Amino acid sequence: MVRAPCCEKTGLNRGPWTPEEDQILVNHIHGFGHGNWRALPKQAGLLRCGKSCRLRWMNYLRPDIKRGNFTEEEEEAIVQLHQKLGNRWSAIAASLPGRTDNEIKNVWHTHLKRRLVDPTMESGKQKKKKKKSESSNACTVDFLEESEMERFWLDALSMNAISTETPTDQSNSDFSSTTTVAEISIDPTDHGQPEDELHVAAEIERFWLDPSSIDFASPSTHYYNLFNSDDDMDFWQDVSVQFQEIF
DNA sequence: AACTTTTGCAACCGCGAAAAA
Protein backbone atom coordinates (compact mmCIF):
# COMPACT_ATOMS: atom_id res chain seq x y z
CA MET A 1 0.00 0.00 0.00
CA VAL A 2 1.43 3.33 -0.99
CA ARG A 3 1.02 5.96 1.60
CA ALA A 4 -0.57 9.19 0.42
CA PRO A 5 1.70 12.21 0.80
CA CYS A 6 0.76 14.45 3.69
CA CYS A 7 0.43 17.38 1.38
CA GLU A 8 1.05 18.55 -2.12
CA LYS A 9 4.47 20.08 -1.75
CA THR A 10 4.54 22.14 -4.89
CA GLY A 11 3.49 25.72 -4.49
CA LEU A 12 3.13 25.56 -0.74
CA ASN A 13 5.02 27.82 1.63
CA ARG A 14 7.53 26.32 4.00
CA GLY A 15 9.66 27.61 6.83
CA PRO A 16 8.85 30.36 9.31
CA TRP A 17 5.33 31.71 9.38
CA THR A 18 4.70 35.36 8.58
CA PRO A 19 2.45 37.51 10.83
CA GLU A 20 -0.03 37.66 7.95
CA GLU A 21 -0.25 33.87 7.74
CA ASP A 22 -0.65 33.67 11.52
CA GLN A 23 -3.49 36.18 11.37
CA ILE A 24 -5.26 34.29 8.60
CA LEU A 25 -4.98 31.01 10.50
CA VAL A 26 -6.17 32.50 13.79
CA ASN A 27 -9.09 34.28 12.14
CA HIS A 28 -10.16 31.13 10.34
CA ILE A 29 -10.02 28.94 13.42
CA HIS A 30 -11.88 31.50 15.48
CA GLY A 31 -14.56 31.62 12.81
CA PHE A 32 -14.83 28.02 11.73
CA GLY A 33 -12.81 25.88 14.13
CA HIS A 34 -10.37 23.24 12.95
CA GLY A 35 -12.42 20.16 12.23
CA ASN A 36 -10.27 19.03 9.33
CA TRP A 37 -6.67 20.15 9.29
CA ARG A 38 -6.09 18.87 5.78
CA ALA A 39 -8.90 20.93 4.33
CA LEU A 40 -8.27 23.97 6.51
CA PRO A 41 -5.50 25.71 4.54
CA LYS A 42 -7.54 25.62 1.35
CA GLN A 43 -10.62 26.95 3.11
CA ALA A 44 -8.60 29.65 4.85
CA GLY A 45 -6.65 30.59 1.74
CA LEU A 46 -3.28 29.60 3.15
CA LEU A 47 -0.47 28.21 1.03
CA ARG A 48 0.49 25.71 3.73
CA CYS A 49 -0.15 22.05 4.28
CA GLY A 50 -2.60 21.03 6.97
CA LYS A 51 0.12 19.52 9.04
CA SER A 52 2.01 22.77 9.12
CA CYS A 53 -1.15 24.67 10.12
CA ARG A 54 -1.88 22.24 12.91
CA LEU A 55 1.65 22.48 14.25
CA ARG A 56 1.62 26.28 14.14
CA TRP A 57 -1.68 26.42 15.98
CA MET A 58 -0.86 23.79 18.58
CA ASN A 59 2.63 25.03 19.36
CA TYR A 60 2.33 28.77 18.97
CA LEU A 61 -1.03 30.36 18.21
CA ARG A 62 -3.37 28.64 20.66
CA PRO A 63 -4.69 31.21 23.15
CA ASP A 64 -3.90 29.02 26.15
CA ILE A 65 -0.20 28.76 25.38
CA LYS A 66 2.02 30.07 28.14
CA ARG A 67 4.99 31.99 26.78
CA GLY A 68 8.26 32.82 28.47
CA ASN A 69 10.90 30.94 30.39
CA PHE A 70 10.11 27.85 32.36
CA THR A 71 9.98 28.27 36.13
CA GLU A 72 12.11 26.16 38.45
CA GLU A 73 8.95 24.32 39.45
CA GLU A 74 8.10 23.52 35.86
CA GLU A 75 11.63 22.33 35.15
CA GLU A 76 11.57 20.14 38.24
CA ALA A 77 8.22 18.71 37.15
CA ILE A 78 9.64 17.88 33.73
CA VAL A 79 12.59 16.06 35.26
CA GLN A 80 10.31 14.09 37.56
CA LEU A 81 7.84 13.25 34.81
CA HIS A 82 10.61 12.29 32.43
CA GLN A 83 11.92 9.82 34.97
CA LYS A 84 8.48 8.30 35.15
CA LEU A 85 7.31 8.56 31.53
CA GLY A 86 10.48 8.69 29.43
CA ASN A 87 10.32 10.61 26.15
CA ARG A 88 6.53 10.74 26.09
CA TRP A 89 6.49 14.48 25.63
CA SER A 90 2.78 14.79 25.00
CA ALA A 91 2.06 12.96 28.24
CA ILE A 92 4.46 15.25 30.08
CA ALA A 93 2.89 18.30 28.44
CA ALA A 94 -0.53 17.16 29.64
CA SER A 95 0.68 17.72 33.19
CA LEU A 96 2.01 21.20 32.46
CA PRO A 97 -0.85 23.50 31.47
CA GLY A 98 0.06 25.97 28.75
CA ARG A 99 3.23 24.17 27.72
CA THR A 100 3.51 22.22 24.50
CA ASP A 101 5.19 18.90 23.90
CA ASN A 102 7.53 20.54 21.42
CA GLU A 103 8.55 23.21 23.91
CA ILE A 104 9.13 20.66 26.65
CA LYS A 105 11.16 18.50 24.32
CA ASN A 106 13.31 21.51 23.40
CA VAL A 107 13.81 22.49 27.04
CA TRP A 108 14.77 18.96 27.91
CA HIS A 109 17.34 18.67 25.16
CA THR A 110 18.81 22.16 25.59
CA HIS A 111 18.79 22.66 29.36
CA LEU A 112 17.63 19.87 31.59
CA LYS A 113 19.48 16.91 30.12
CA ARG A 114 22.79 18.72 30.43
CA ARG A 115 22.04 19.84 33.94
CA LEU A 116 21.60 16.24 34.98
CA VAL A 117 25.11 15.54 33.75
CA ASP A 118 26.48 18.75 35.27
CA PRO A 119 24.25 19.85 38.17
CA THR A 120 26.32 23.00 38.67
CA MET A 121 25.16 24.29 35.32
CA GLU A 122 22.86 27.29 35.62
CA SER A 123 19.36 27.16 34.27
CA GLY A 124 17.90 28.75 31.17
CA LYS A 125 19.70 31.26 29.07
CA GLN A 126 22.21 32.05 31.79
CA LYS A 127 23.65 28.62 31.34
CA LYS A 128 27.39 28.84 31.16
CA LYS A 129 28.86 28.28 27.76
CA LYS A 130 31.76 26.00 27.25
CA LYS A 131 34.94 27.70 26.22
CA LYS A 132 36.66 26.18 23.29
CA SER A 133 39.64 25.29 25.45
CA GLU A 134 37.29 23.47 27.78
CA SER A 135 35.38 21.65 25.12
CA SER A 136 38.53 20.27 23.62
CA ASN A 137 39.80 19.46 27.07
CA ALA A 138 39.43 15.76 26.65
CA CYS A 139 38.03 13.36 24.16
CA THR A 140 35.95 11.94 26.95
CA VAL A 141 33.94 15.11 27.31
CA ASP A 142 32.49 14.67 23.83
CA PHE A 143 32.46 10.96 24.32
CA LEU A 144 30.44 11.25 27.49
CA GLU A 145 28.05 13.95 26.37
CA GLU A 146 27.33 12.98 22.81
CA SER A 147 27.34 9.24 22.71
CA GLU A 148 25.28 6.41 24.04
CA MET A 149 27.29 6.73 27.22
CA GLU A 150 25.48 9.89 28.22
CA ARG A 151 22.12 8.24 27.83
CA PHE A 152 23.42 5.28 29.74
CA TRP A 153 24.42 7.39 32.73
CA LEU A 154 21.28 9.49 32.62
CA ASP A 155 19.05 6.46 32.57
CA ALA A 156 21.08 4.71 35.15
CA LEU A 157 21.31 7.60 37.57
CA SER A 158 17.64 8.38 37.29
CA MET A 159 17.06 4.74 38.22
CA ASN A 160 15.03 4.40 35.07
CA ALA A 161 17.08 1.73 33.49
CA ILE A 162 18.35 0.02 36.56
CA SER A 163 16.75 -3.34 36.55
CA THR A 164 17.36 -6.42 34.56
CA GLU A 165 16.88 -4.50 31.35
CA THR A 166 19.30 -4.63 28.52
CA PRO A 167 19.30 -2.35 25.48
CA THR A 168 17.31 -4.95 23.62
CA ASP A 169 14.50 -4.49 26.08
CA GLN A 170 13.11 -1.22 24.81
CA SER A 171 9.78 -1.33 26.54
CA ASN A 172 10.77 0.87 29.41
CA SER A 173 13.97 2.65 28.55
CA ASP A 174 15.22 5.32 26.22
CA PHE A 175 17.28 3.02 24.10
CA SER A 176 16.09 3.00 20.54
CA SER A 177 18.68 0.57 19.31
CA THR A 178 21.15 -1.92 20.55
CA THR A 179 24.57 -0.33 20.53
CA THR A 180 27.61 -2.37 19.91
CA VAL A 181 31.20 -1.37 20.34
CA ALA A 182 31.56 -1.16 16.59
CA GLU A 183 28.89 1.50 16.38
CA ILE A 184 30.64 3.87 18.78
CA SER A 185 32.82 6.15 16.72
CA ILE A 186 36.31 6.87 17.82
CA ASP A 187 38.19 9.97 16.77
CA PRO A 188 41.89 9.13 16.80
CA THR A 189 42.78 12.83 16.68
CA ASP A 190 41.32 13.30 20.12
CA HIS A 191 43.35 13.11 23.25
CA GLY A 192 43.63 9.83 25.03
CA GLN A 193 44.22 6.46 23.56
CA PRO A 194 41.65 5.06 21.13
CA GLU A 195 42.21 1.64 22.57
CA ASP A 196 41.16 2.99 25.96
CA GLU A 197 37.94 4.28 24.44
CA LEU A 198 37.34 0.89 22.92
CA HIS A 199 37.90 -0.77 26.25
CA VAL A 200 35.48 1.61 27.94
CA ALA A 201 32.92 1.10 25.19
CA ALA A 202 33.36 -2.62 25.55
CA GLU A 203 32.81 -2.29 29.27
CA ILE A 204 29.57 -0.41 28.72
CA GLU A 205 28.36 -3.11 26.39
CA ARG A 206 29.41 -5.75 28.89
CA PHE A 207 27.39 -3.93 31.54
CA TRP A 208 24.23 -4.32 29.51
CA LEU A 209 24.85 -7.97 28.91
CA ASP A 210 25.87 -8.77 32.44
CA PRO A 211 25.79 -5.91 34.98
CA SER A 212 27.29 -8.03 37.70
CA SER A 213 30.46 -8.45 35.67
CA ILE A 214 31.47 -4.84 36.18
CA ASP A 215 33.69 -3.99 39.10
CA PHE A 216 32.51 -0.49 39.96
CA ALA A 217 34.64 -0.39 43.06
CA SER A 218 37.82 -0.18 41.03
CA PRO A 219 37.48 1.36 37.60
CA SER A 220 39.88 -0.01 35.08
CA THR A 221 42.99 1.92 34.14
CA HIS A 222 41.42 2.66 30.79
CA TYR A 223 39.15 5.14 32.51
CA TYR A 224 42.09 6.82 34.16
CA ASN A 225 43.85 7.13 30.85
CA LEU A 226 40.81 8.74 29.30
CA PHE A 227 39.97 11.28 31.95
CA ASN A 228 42.14 14.30 31.49
CA SER A 229 41.01 16.37 34.43
CA ASP A 230 40.25 15.88 38.09
CA ASP A 231 36.67 16.97 37.43
CA ASP A 232 36.18 14.22 34.87
CA MET A 233 37.64 11.66 37.24
CA ASP A 234 35.47 12.96 40.09
CA PHE A 235 32.44 12.52 37.88
CA TRP A 236 33.35 8.94 37.15
CA GLN A 237 34.00 8.21 40.82
CA ASP A 238 30.62 9.68 41.78
CA VAL A 239 28.98 7.43 39.25
CA SER A 240 30.93 4.45 40.53
CA VAL A 241 29.84 5.10 44.10
CA GLN A 242 26.21 5.29 43.05
CA PHE A 243 26.46 2.05 41.16
CA GLN A 244 28.04 0.30 44.12
CA GLU A 245 25.05 1.40 46.19
CA ILE A 246 22.64 0.14 43.55
CA PHE A 247 24.17 -3.30 43.18
C1' DA B 1 35.81 44.23 13.67
C1' DA B 2 35.53 40.02 11.46
C1' DC B 3 35.03 35.44 11.63
C1' DT B 4 33.78 30.98 13.84
C1' DT B 5 31.33 28.21 16.99
C1' DT B 6 27.54 27.22 19.93
C1' DT B 7 22.90 27.57 21.43
C1' DG B 8 17.91 27.75 21.36
C1' DC B 9 13.86 26.98 19.19
C1' DA B 10 10.49 26.81 15.36
C1' DA B 11 9.42 23.86 11.90
C1' DC B 12 9.77 19.63 9.24
C1' DC B 13 9.70 14.57 8.52
C1' DG B 14 8.33 9.91 8.88
C1' DC B 15 5.88 6.65 11.30
C1' DG B 16 2.04 4.30 13.69
C1' DA B 17 -2.67 4.46 15.38
C1' DA B 18 -7.27 5.54 14.77
C1' DA B 19 -11.05 6.74 12.02
C1' DA B 20 -13.51 6.76 7.83
C1' DA B 21 -14.84 4.97 3.41
Added chain:
DNA sequence: GTTTTTCGCGGTTGCAAAAGT
Protein backbone atom coordinates in the same frame (compact mmCIF):
# COMPACT_ATOMS: atom_id res chain seq x y z
C1' DG C 1 -12.01 -7.19 6.20
C1' DT C 2 -9.37 -4.04 3.42
C1' DT C 3 -7.83 0.28 1.87
C1' DT C 4 -7.31 5.12 2.38
C1' DT C 5 -7.15 9.29 4.96
C1' DT C 6 -6.20 12.01 8.87
C1' DC C 7 -4.19 12.99 13.13
C1' DG C 8 -0.76 13.08 16.66
C1' DC C 9 3.70 11.92 18.29
C1' DG C 10 8.70 11.85 18.75
C1' DG C 11 13.05 12.51 16.42
C1' DT C 12 15.61 15.57 13.71
C1' DT C 13 16.99 19.62 11.10
C1' DG C 14 17.84 24.44 9.77
C1' DC C 15 18.73 28.89 10.85
C1' DA C 16 19.07 33.26 13.43
C1' DA C 17 21.12 35.15 17.38
C1' DA C 18 24.46 35.08 20.88
C1' DA C 19 28.89 34.13 22.51
C1' DG C 20 33.63 33.24 21.89
C1' DT C 21 38.18 33.82 19.58
